[in-house]
Amino acid sequence: MPDKKSFIVSLHDAHPGSRGQIAEQVAFLAERGVMRSSILVVPEFHHGASAGGDAAFRDAVTAWQAAGHEIVLHGYFHDRKESPRETLSTVFWTRLYTNREAEFLDLPREAAQDRLARGRKLFESLGWQASGFVAPAWLMAAWVPGILAEMKFAYTTTLKEIVPLGAGDRPEAVPPIASQSLCYSARASWRRFASAVWNKQLFQQLRETNLVRLSLHPRDLEFPLLRRQIDQIVRSAVKRGFEPTTYGEYVAR
Numbered sequence: 001m002p003d004k005k006s007f008i009v010s011l012h013d014a015h016p017g018s019r020g021q022i023a024e025q026v027a028f029l030a031e032r033g034v035m036r037s038s039i040l041v042v043p044e045f046h047h048g049a050s051a052g053g054d055a056a057f058r059d060a061v062t063a064w065q066a067a068g069h070e071i072v073l074h075g076y077f078h079d080r081k082e083s084p085r086e087t088l089s090t091v092f093w094t095r096l097y098t099n100r101e102a103e104f105l106d107l108p109r110e111a112a113q114d115r116l117a118r119g120r121k122l123f124e125s126l127g128w129q130a131s132g133f134v135a136p137a138w139l140m141a142a143w144v145p146g147i148l149a150e151m152k153f154a155y156t157t158t159l160k161e162i163v164p165l166g167a168g169d170r171p172e173a174v175p176p177i178a179s180q181s182l183c184y185s186a187r188a189s190w191r192r193f194a195s196a197v198w199n200k201q202l203f204q205q206l207r208e209t210n211l212v213r214l215s216l217h218p219r220d221l222e223f224p225l226l227r228r229q230i231d232q233i234v235r236s237a238v239k240r241g242f243e244p245t246t247y248g249e250y251v252a253r
């Protein structure tokens with residue numbers, strides 16, 4: 001159904017330390033009629049506690065999946081502790097665009113493969129069905145999607161695209177779906193202000209299309225300016241007939 005309007009909300013950086021914030025976002029969305037989202041779980045956020053080692057977090061994620069949310073693999077460590085040294089060509093992405101979180105930007109191939117395999121194994125052991133992988137800060141080496149396809153992930157996403165990987169019963173990869181995600185930069189007040197101005201404009205464009213993507217990070221709802229705008233965008237999208245779905249379901253449609 002090409003005319004159907006879809007609304008994909010993704011909740012980034014779920015890990016034991018952000019469980020309360022993600023739970024609040026899930027409730028915030030539900031109050032506004034969005035019962036499904038894609039929840040991006042980091043196996044060992046910043047080399048900290050394992051997602052599988054914290055019973056409260058494990059139970060929360062399992063319950064979200066049972067309620068219709070999708071669980072997505074989001075990096076492994078979400079940091080650059082074991083990454084190669086920054087070079088002139090990567091320093092913009094690693095230090096200015098992100099706060100040293102671009103884990104999959106320049107890892108050696110074997111290390112990337114190893115982390116993907118470990119993440120997937122952890123998810124499987126917990127009963128979480130990860131059909132998608134999203135790299136921290138959406139930044140990854142050009143060869144990462146090829147590895148993901150080999151490992152039968154169904155899709156990945158970037159800031160500007162959803163990338164189906166042609167896994168499973170779809171032998172040929174389908175072309176990427178262009179659609180820029182709404183996304184806030186909350187780590188400084190000027191960034192919050194600038195991103196609110198930018199996202200307001202972007203939403204005005206997106207609401208004329210068939211797909212609205214909204215990416216939330218754990219602290220976004222803590223800032224009144226962002227909370228107000230996210231509230232407006234979610235309500236407006238639902239009112240305009242955008243149907244809440246997940247990335248996994250959207251790609252499989």
Ligand SMILES: [Zn+2]
Pocket residue numbers: 012013074078135136137
């Ligand atoms: Zn992230």
